[in-house]
Amino acid sequence: MLDEIIKNKLKEVSQLKSSFDVSKIDVSAPKKPFYETLLFRQSNKKNSIIAEIKKRSPSKGVLDSNLNVSEKALQYEAGGASCLSVLTEKDYFNGSIEDLLTVKKSVNLPVLRKDFIIDPLQVYQSKMIGADCILLIASALSHKSFEELYSLATSLNLDVLAEVHDINELDFVKSLGIKLLGINNRNLKTFDVDIDTSVHLSGCITDEETVIVSESGIHT
16 A cells, blocks of 8 residues: 555656746745644653544545534644644545645644655645644655655754654664654554554653654554
């Protein structure tokens, strides 16, 4: 599934290259503190929830065909979410750039652009649409590409949630000094889910300034 999504994303990036003008981006535009918000709560021994705007998933199909993005974002904010995550991947998750723009206008919470980021243009695009944080998936990128995209994001004042699902990926992203680590309990190659992935890998993280995000697999 991951290979299929990445192949499709390459086509999308190719189309983006013909229409996207990097020179129009305001690289000095401020962002809301995604990492700092989570770290503050963690330092005060409080859990955080990154609540997600998600219309569909490859594993579960359509989740809400009539989702009102603005209304859902406001409900999450009122319910105490620390940050929001917005799917912008269109073909497999029915997300869109417009969904993220709507959320940014509706609430005051920091917002993660959740997509399969594989090219620098997508990082620039994330900055342009007002994302505060982007997702970089270790299993979807070579080490070189991951490091280049991470460096570009930080230069644009974007936070990065680095997603891992095994010890090798964790060791790599830790070597870059990344302080926002997502542990995906879903294996993106097989789509199997094991909540113990978070339990085992979090035990390998001792830095108090590292925020650990457990992703997927919690049902109750």
